Amino acid sequence: MTLPPHGSNPKYVYQATKLPTPQQLIDFSVNVNPFGSPPILREKWHEWFPLLEDYPDPHASILKREISIKEGIGEEYLLIGNGGAEIIALVAQLYQGKRILIIQPAFSEYEQACLAQKCIVEHHVLEEGIWKLKMEELLPKVKHYDAIFLCTPNNPTGVVYDRQSIIELVEEGYRSQCSIIIDEAFYDFTVDSETYISLVKQYPNLIVLRSLTKMFAIAGLRLGIGVAQPQVIQQLAALKPHWSVNAIAIKAGLECISQDSYIRHTKQLIHVERNRLKDFYKENGFCMSESAVNFYLVKDPTITEAAPLYEYLLKKGLVPRHTMNFPGLDGRWLRFAIRKQNENNQLMEALSEWKNQN
Ligand SMILES: Cc1ncc(COP(=O)(O)O)c(C=O)c1O
Incomplete structure (x- = not known):
């Protein structure tokens, strides 16, 4: 499988890997706030238009x-x-x-x-x-x-x-x-x-x-x-x-920068999701990095490189970030963003299935 050199845009990931693009995708490769931008930006957008x-x-x-x-x-x-x-x-x-x-x-x-x-x-x-x-x-x-x-x-x-x-x-x-x-x-x-x-x-x-x-x-x-x-x-x-x-x-x-409650809310939800994911990976025999933020690395210690797991997830429309171009990781790990609860659930379901099959 040919991997995209970087990997943050799912469109290029499917093009490079020559896998068919599923109808529904969840992008775990991009590590921005899963709750999107603060609503105030949308509210103010028209007011800012003349600045163009x-x-x-x-x-x-x-x-x-x-x-x-x-x-x-x-x-x-x-x-x-x-x-x-x-x-x-x-x-x-x-x-x-x-x-x-x-x-x-x-x-x-x-x-x-x-x-x-x-x-x-x-x-x-x-x-x-x-x-x-x-x-x-x-x-x-x-x-x-x-x-x-x-x-x-x-x-x-x-x-x-x-x-x-x-x-x-x-x-x-x-x-x-x-x-x-x-x-x-x-x-x-x-x-x-x-x-x-x-x-x-x-x-x-x-x-x-x-x-x-x-x-x-x-x-x-x-x-x-x-x-x-x-x-x-x-x-x-x-x-x-x-x-x-x-x-x-x-x-x-x-x-x-004045969105204090938005920041607090995001941190809190990510903290809860990170702990849930941590428990899941531990119970299911995966290695997870000691992350303090909104993304983490995962490795299935039963395989030497992550390419088969990467391909398996891509086919399910779950897009991780490969680690081929990170010195010291060289493709053995996958990086996942922490997303909303239901999206993390879908990832955990797919990974449980993977473990049952392998
Ligand atoms: C560690 C790190 N620093 C800096 C940047 C650049 O961020 P920005 O979008 O502000 O250019 C990124 C983007 O992925 C990043 O991961």
Whole structure:
């Protein structure tokens, strides 16, 4: 079976695998909020329509001000981008041609963006199934790199790295002139993990990334945030295309960041579903990653690679994310988004059947 190189669009998944597309599909491959975007965005949509005619504020100043208040950090520490992906691309540009280490498995954009900037990219692959930072292995490497990318909560595992280890990494980076880029795109989904944004004031070598597209299901609108010391923000801003953040995204962002009860409700439902799924996988002999967010990895330990299970689920119209292009996973695991209760039930039914047949 030929697999699509990335895998987030079900249409391409069925095209690449040459499997017939079932009438009904549930997309478990995309890891945005399963409850969709906050209803206020639909209510305001018509009001925002006239904004199409004018150029947006190139600095997204109003949104920056509100985020600054919410996160308790000065506006000069913030850059608003066209999705977290734009901030990643800008950071990669900042380290053009430099030596980069990526803590793997991780979001594939870090490598792609750095390779596009002719960086020398190397990987620090964490132990499969555990995916914890082992500082005695990681710290000695720091001095050999100009920047290190890591993602916590991590995509694709959903694992939150130990705070003390990350602080040690940032400090070692500070001593060795190595920047640490922490991607917190999925931070909003965690119940009790802490952000690294406030550490930016103390460490000039720290850059934190956030995305608004995940929690607020606005991947089509594009909004991301970069947080770093003002001189780094100025360098990134100088590389950013003018007007890359559109006027409607700015308005939508303002609404999104005040949706406290929507965030609470989402976190709560995901928490309940994650526990239910956890019990199911344990009872049915699957391995599941220790996820703290809205997606997780699964492996059937009775098979060496996940392709037959992937194909089985695709035929049933249940679309997982394959892991062929994640170093350290190499197709042995499948990633699933946590969706609504009835959709997770359908997945569990299909997986029970799979176990009964195999
Ligand atoms: C870990 C991680 N960081 C950043 C991004 C980029 O998000 P955005 O949609 O804001 O560009 C993604 C998107 O999948 C992601 O998984």
